[in-house]
Amino acid sequence: MKAGAGRMPLFPRLERRLCGEALAEGLKGLSLWAALASIVWSIGNAAFIALSPPWWATTALGLSLLSLAPAFFFTAVNESSLTSMLRNLDEGTTIEAALSPGEGPAYGLIADRARAIDEAIPFKAVARRRLFKGMGKFWLAAMAGLAVLELMALVVLHRPAIAYRPQESATGSGLGAVDSGALRPMGTMEESKNASDESRTAARKENLPAGGSAAISQEEIQAALDSLAQTREERLEMADGGAAPASGTGGETQDRNRATQKGESAEGSSGADGEPQSGDTGSKAKGRNARGQGYEGSDTGLPPSPLVDYRARLFQALTERGGKDVTAGESIDMADLRNYQRRFFGSFAMDAPLAPHEDSYSTMLKLRWKKLGEAIK
Amino acid sequence: MKRQDEKGLMSGTVSIRNAATALGAGILLYFLVAWVEQTMGTDLVAAVFLEEACKFALLLGFAILAPKVCPRRRKPVPSLPQEVEGLIWGLAAIVVFATAENLAYYAAFPGGGIFLRLVWSEPVHLVSALAEAEAVWLLVRMGRKVAAGRPEGAAPRPQAVIAMAARAACLLAVAVAWHLAFNLAANGPIQTLEGSADEAGLAWRSAILGALFANLAAMAALGYHFAHRVIVGGFLYGPE
Numbered sequence: 001m002k003a004g005a006g007r008m009p010l011f012p013r014l015e016r017r018l019c020g021e022a023l024a025e026g027l028k029g030l031s032l033w034a035a036l037a038s039i040v041w042s043i044g045n046a047a048f049i050a051l052s053p054p055w056w057a058t059t060a061l062g063l064s065l066l067s068l069a070p071a072f073f074f075t076a077v078n079e080s081s082l083t084s085m086l087r088n089l090d091e092g093t094t095i096e097a098a099l100s101p102g103e104g105p106a107y108g109l110i111a112d113r114a115r116a117i118d119e120a121i122p123f124k125a126v127a128r129r130r131l132f133k134g135m136g137k138f139w140l141a142a143m144a145g146l147a148v149l150e151l152m153a154l155v156v157l158h159r160p161a162i163a164y165r166p167q168e169s170a171t172g173s174g175l176g177a178v179d180s181g182a183l184r185p186m187g188t189m190e191e192s193k194n195a196s197d198e199s200r201t202a203a204r205k206e207n208l209p210a211g212g213s214a215a216i217s218q219e220e221i222q223a224a225l226d227s228l229a230q231t232r233e234e235r236l237e238m239a240d241g242g243a244a245p246a247s248g249t250g251g252e253t254q255d256r257n258r259a260t261q262k263g264e265s266a267e268g269s270s271g272a273d274g275e276p277q278s279g280d281t282g283s284k285a286k287g288r289n290a291r292g293q294g295y296e297g298s299d300t301g302l303p304p305s306p307l308v309d310y311r312a313r314l315f316q317a318l319t320e321r322g323g324k325d326v327t328a329g330e331s332i333d334m335a336d337l338r339n340y341q342r343r344f345f346g347s348f349a350m351d352a353p354l355a356p357h358e359d360s361y362s363t364m365l366k367l368r369w370k371k372l373g374e375a376i377k
Numbered sequence: 378m379k380r381q382d383e384k385g386l387m388s389g390t391v392s393i394r395n396a397a398t399a400l401g402a403g404i405l406l407y408f409l410v411a412w413v414e415q416t417m418g419t420d421l422v423a424a425v426f427l428e429e430a431c432k433f434a435l436l437l438g439f440a441i442l443a444p445k446v447c448p449r450r451r452k453p454v455p456s457l458p459q460e461v462e463g464l465i466w467g468l469a470a471i472v473v474f475a476t477a478e479n480l481a482y483y484a485a486f487p488g489g490g491i492f493l494r495l496v497w498s499e500p501v502h503l504v505s506a507l508a509e510a511e512a513v514w515l516l517v518r519m520g521r522k523v524a525a526g527r528p529e530g531a532a533p534r535p536q537a538v539i540a541m542a543a544r545a546a547c548l549l550a551v552a553v554a555w556h557l558a559f560n561l562a563a564n565g566p567i568q569t570l571e572g573s574a575d576e577a578g579l580a581w582r583s584a585i586l587g588a589l590f591a592n593l594a595a596m597a598a599l600g601y602h603f604a605h606r607v608i609v610g611g612f613l614y615g616p617e
Contacts, residue, residue, distance in 0.1 A: 011613065018609040019601065026604075056487055063483060063491060067476035070503055071399070071469040075392070077604075079457040082612050086455060099455055099613060 011095060011114070013121040014086070021085040022077050028135075029076025030069065035138035037065040041163075042145030046152040048164035058164045088126040090117055395466045403473025406435055410474075411481070421564055425557045432471055432502075433509045433549065439467030440513050460517050461611040464510045468503075475502040493585070500592035501559045505552035507599040512548035514607045514616075515541045521616045555595065559588065 044061045090096065098107075098114035153161035410431050414424055443463025475498065483491045519541045562584075 015605060015609050015613065018612065019605045022604045022608050023601070056483070059487075059491070060480060060483060063479055063495065064476055066492075066495060067479050067499060068472060070499070071472035074465050074468045074472070075396070075399075077457075077465060077608055079612070082457065082609070083455065096455060 010098075010111075011118040013118050014089065014095065017089060017121055018082055018085060021082060025076045025078065025081050026073040027076075029072040029074070031135055032076070032138060033069050033072035035135060035142045036072075037069075038142035039138075039145040040065060042142070042149040045162070045164045046145075046149045048166075049149075049152050049156050049161070052166060053164075055166045085126070089121050089124055090114075092117075395462075396469070399466045399469040400473050402435060402439075402467075402470040404477055406431055406470065406474045407477035407481070421560055422557060425553060425560055429505055429509070429549075429553045429556055432474070432506055433513070433552075435470060435474075436464060436467040436506070436510050436513045437516070439463040439470065440517055455613050456615075457608070458611045458616050460616060461514070461607055464513060464607065467513075468506055468510055471502060471506040472499075475499050478502075496589055497559070497563065497585070497592075500589070500596050501556055504592060504595045504599055505556045507596070507603050508548045508552040508555070511599070511603055511607060512545040512552075514611070515545040515548070518616050519545070559592075562588065 041061065045058065048057050048061075086096070087093065094110060094117055095114045098111050149162070150160050153159065410428055413419075413427060413431075417423070417427075419427055440460045440463045443466075444459040479491065479495055479498065482494055519538055522538060522541075
């Protein structure tokens with residue numbers, strides 16, 4: 001009778017050991033998958049960075065690689081590893097002899113001996129297998145692929161990257177709209193291309209395309225910087241106008257006062273609608289980009305500064321309470337400043353003369369210590 | 378030492394050839410299923426039966442055709458039967474099928490939800506495929522038993538054959554039921570819970586997590602059973 005032909009297998013312990021070996025081979029297959037997936041991911045993303053495909057390419061590549069992982073686990077099992085493990089456990093090949101077809105006269109003896117070997121298998125030590133043996137070349141290739149990816153990212157994007165993240169506007173995929181979520185591309189290549197803050201600001205102020213910042217002339221850069229300075233002034237004045245009353249004598253007086261003191265444009269009432277008047281000093285902005293208001297870092301729209309302009313509020317309070325004749329100067333004299341400081345901080349000074357107070361108990365203690373000291377002497 | 382088959386091909390070459398076959402078979406299977414579903418206009422239940430039937434046919438084809446298409450020198454036991462090798466590469470083809478299905482789903486519904494679908498659907502496909510692969514192995518053994526009984530003129534033992542057929546039928550039923558249950562859950566209660574908030578949202582997450590653990594546990598159990606009974610059993614005792 002052939003071994004294992006019945007319902008119960010003859011070598012259950014050997015089966016369990018070989019099953020562990022098969023699963024270990026599966027883990028080795030997963031290791032191979034990780035190395036190959038790293039290679040494909042790196043090379044694929046390097047190609048994506050160079051060719052700028054639609055946004056879904058990276059996700060589709062990652063999805064394919066993740067989905068294929070079980071295939072490497074299944075197909076890693078091979079006959080040679082099982083045979084090798086069997087021969088490590090059964091060095092005399094007794095079990096193999098018992099499993100072979102055909103029954104000779106000594107089959108009974110061989111089968112008994114094979115069963116005894118099987119019972120001893122749980123206590124049999126075999127050399128620990130190296131899970132990553134023979135995988136070195138694949139991991140080296142994975143490292144090389146990663147190097148290619150980083151090189152491509154540094155050349156094209158001017159920053160390291162582990163994945164291709166295209167601009168959101170490049171969604172001409174034909175696959176439909178991307179929903180908001182973790183897969184939405186986060187960074188923009190435009191930001192990485194703009195090396196310095198000044199050129200970036202200038203490009204934004206002048207509505208230049210991202211790639212055009214390198215091609216503009218020195219005069220244009222200077223004009224953009226002038227525009228930036230002007231924008232700051234306009235922003236300041238916009239905040240003033242927002243804090244002032246929309247119409248009325250107070251607002252007009254304030255503007256007139258400020259115009260006389262600072263020599264700057266007064267847009268509190270006349271320029272509140274954003275239209276610079278001809279003849280105003282603020283008409284320097286005329287002809288420039290009208291989208292000048294806003295704080296830096298906002299891409300489009302440039303909303304007004306969220307910061308409260310306390311100076312404007314001070315002017316408003318002074319005008320409302322003191323009337324037309326009360327104004328705030330642009331500067332303050334140092335002597336006056338010291339005087340104000342002295343008066344202000346002097347109000348916090350407290351000088352309360354107190355009568356010396358003697359505690360009777362402490363006085364008694366002092367006297368006793370004094371007497372004690374004299375007695376010791 | 379490098380292993381060579383009958384045609385003198387190195388084991389690496391054989392692996393590449395088998396991988397290419399599995400890749401092509403998986404992609405073809407996906408397009409076949411998609412075409413049939415589109416032509417017949419199947420509903421959810423019919424689509425599950427169709428998919429599982431096609432996967433079973435693919436595994437059966439790999440198991441039966443492997444010894445015929447790529448014969449190699451017959452080795453004495455213990456050796457890995459070619460039917461088992463065919464089943465292993467058939468499983469790889471089903472992984473390719475699941476990958477193609479995920480990519481098609483991503484093309485239809487692009488977004489981050491595809492990774493949720495990946496951890497939901499791929500284990501379901503693998504659980505059903507492992508059950509079907511074991512059923513195919515039982516059918517192969519049954520066929521060998523029937524064939525081995527013929528030369529002697531004696532009929533094969535009916536109990537053993539019936540028991541094998543019954544086990545194979547049970548495994549096929551498990552494969553279909555598992556796939557159907559998860560498809561119906563995804564289409565019904567899970568989808569209902571997804572849009573809700575607070576407690577129901579927590580229930581949705583719990584259901585997803587519970588389903589994932591159930592899938593992984595079933596996959597581990599069936600994977601171990603397949604490795605034990607089919608791979609090691611086939612290696613030690615052969616198909617007969």
